[in-house]
Amino acid sequence: MLYFTLFSTILHRLKSPQNVGAIIRSHVAFGGGPVVFVGDEPWRFRKSSQAFSRRLERLAELIFVPDDDQLLDWCEQHGFSPVAIEIDQDAISLKDFRFPRQSALVVGNEGTGLPEPFLRRCAGIVTIPQYGSAECLNVGVSASIAMYELVRTMPRANAIEGAKFCVAGRS
Numbered sequence: 001m002l003y004f005t006l007f008s009t010i011l012h013r014l015k016s017p018q019n020v021g022a023i024i025r026s027h028v029a030f031g032g033g034p035v036v037f038v039g040d041e042p043w044r045f046r047k048s049s050q051a052f053s054r055r056l057e058r059l060a061e062l063i064f065v066p067d068d069d070q071l072l073d074w075c076e077q078h079g080f081s082p083v084a085i086e087i088d089q090d091a092i093s094l095k096d097f098r099f100p101r102q103s104a105l106v107v108g109n110e111g112t113g114l115p116e117p118f119l120r121r122c123a124g125i126v127t128i129p130q131y132g133s134a135e136c137l138n139v140g141v142s143a144s145i146a147m148y149e150l151v152r153t154m155p156r157a158n159a160i161e162g163a164k165f166c167v168a169g170r171s
Ligand SMILES: C[S@@+](CC[C@H](N)C(=O)[O-])C[C@H]1O[C@@H](n2cnc3c(N)ncnc32)[C@H](O)[C@@H]1O
Pocket: 085, 086, 087, 106, 107, 108, 109, 110, 111, 112, 113, 114, 126, 127, 128, 129, 130, 136, 137, 138, 139, 140, 142
């Protein structure tokens, strides 16, 4: 099956329920398609994640794959180009990067990041420029910035603006 969506989000062996929840919330807010979890076990949405996701995972298709080979197979079969969001010497700065059509935005584990061999298999590696002395950004913040920039540079006709107080059923 091929998808017709702007992007998918790939969570590569994330551990923190708060980070997973926050990424799901941004993913749905920015209009993403499927969310893929790479890891030994399917991610279980407990209250600790849902406090951050606002249970928006109900609106996303969730896919679970055990390893990098199966992730890259999934991307190929479904028409996604894997783009690693990572700090790396070969990375392109986010401000200069042109996201491919149907990017799969891959973010890495909180402790170890994305593995080096995996980075080399991606269609692109993108670094979010930092200007202060922090070593790196929080992974949920990184994912959200990348999603925002992807959507900003591929404007959609039906983008929703100022929806903060638009609640279904209320005028
Ligand atoms: C907290 S970092 C992991 C850092 C890890 N300690 C290391 O040195 O590899 C977790 C994830 O956040 C993302 N990340 C953090 N800062 C980033 C930046 N400036 N640009 C792109 N991705 C970033 C990457 O996806 C990374 O794998």
